[in-house]
Amino acid sequence: MTARAFVVGHPIRHSRSPMIHGHWLAEHGLDGSYERIDVAPEAFEAFIRGLPASGFAGGNVTIPHKEAAFRLADSLTPRAKKIGAVNTLIVEGGRVRGDNTDAPGFIAHLDHSLGERWPERTGGSALVLGAGGAARAIVVGLVERGLSVRVANRSPERARALVELDPEHVEALAWEAVPDALSDTGLLVNTTSLGMAGHPPLELNLTPLPDRAAVADIVYVPLETPLLAAARARGLAAVDGLGMLLHQAVPGFAAWFGLRPEVTPALRQQIVADLVAK
Template sequence: MPALPLAGVMGWPVAHSRSPQLHRHWLDRYGIRGHYVPLTVAPEHLAQVLHALPRAGFVGLNVTIPHKQAVLALADVVTDRAALIGAANTLIFRPDGRIHADNTDGYGFTANLFQQQPEWNPAAGPAAVIGAGGAARAVVAALLECHVPELRIANRTRIRADQIKAEFGARVVVYDWAQIGNMLEGATTVVNSTSMGMEGAQPLRVPLDALSPDALVTDLVYTPLDTLFLREARSRGCRTVDGLGMLLHQAAPGFERWFGVRPQVDDALRVAVLG
């Protein structure tokens, strides 16, 4: 490891990322002499920049939109889960210069739920996932790994949901967007994986009449922290989990690989990231 190890988050744009506050908190907390910086890199410069960074003292990167798919083709080693999801969010630069690509989003998703709701049992009943984008793919992979008996999914463009079924198998059941209300019936885990409900985006409007009060409901959106979707689910008696914890937990494996310490995800970290 370099005397002053460097890591960062690469995207286009990247100014909105909370990752620098997150990793700065951990670096300070564990007394590590290192830096974590935002890197704004246009898609046409991705390969050139990526291959130069290890020579500049970088030990790894987080990768965000729009580079999460493209880095797979540039990596020397791709984990099975990154290949299955079709995207990487964590890169490790090995001492021999090889680039190792992984996806920790699914880990972050389930770790957040287990931390906030320790009694959550994913195998207790069907899961319902709203949306079929990149984040949804990580969530689907994680839920299936946690032995969810049936995974229901709906997306405004059905073909993307059909593609997830084709790749992830028989436990995935696709619903039309107009059938979301029916999809929630009997579901014990409900996930909004879309950006709807985020500040500046259109609200997520789905009929919740069939939602069971025993369901655990989570939203990957964390700006605002308490979305309308979560508030409406709580009004029906559901337990809810906000999306910030997924961001925090997905960061931990990368930090450990880059800086040699397994960091804690706790209330002090949430405060630091929320600023």
């Protein structure tokens, strides 16, 4: 029987998830399909309630439905509970289970880009810029990997909210204190929209960062943000945002189609070519 999966959002035309999952389906010769579904917020609850009878094995959830999916799923993985948002749905036994794969996706991308011993090389300390949903997932992933994390945001109360994830390993930092904090930062992560196409760049002098430091940006349009360009100019390891998108897709595909795919150079090249074409 053909396994069917989807990505749901509003709007949804921009999603590259069908290209990612379509690549894997073709690569492995699987009998399956993956489609975009545009669902307005007011219709999302009915969409979720109808999933068990829909014939779908599950799907991905994107903007603006991640928090609603968290509230509406019949059950949640421990990670999804902690993050407070769902980006992956699995339909089994007439119930809908919600998961969040952004955290392991980000960590898998760091492992792939920097090698699995990157926490040791970077000194086990991270500074995360921004305190939105993506930052929340990334902080959870970093703490799970054993890092101490500082979070800086222009709205201090939002940064303090992330401290509640793990007060022993997460602390809030004033945005104005970021330059002084760089000297003992092993991993700098930008989760803000600064540097994204159509947005102003993140103005930050990276000179104080240690030579062992790595810089990651979750923005992938453009692939080389001004922040990453500055990191490379300083001779630092730089990690772009595309890999997180690719790696977060792996657990869902495995759950729906019964095979765990790999993020290969061929897949990355296909998505990069599409980004450039747009």
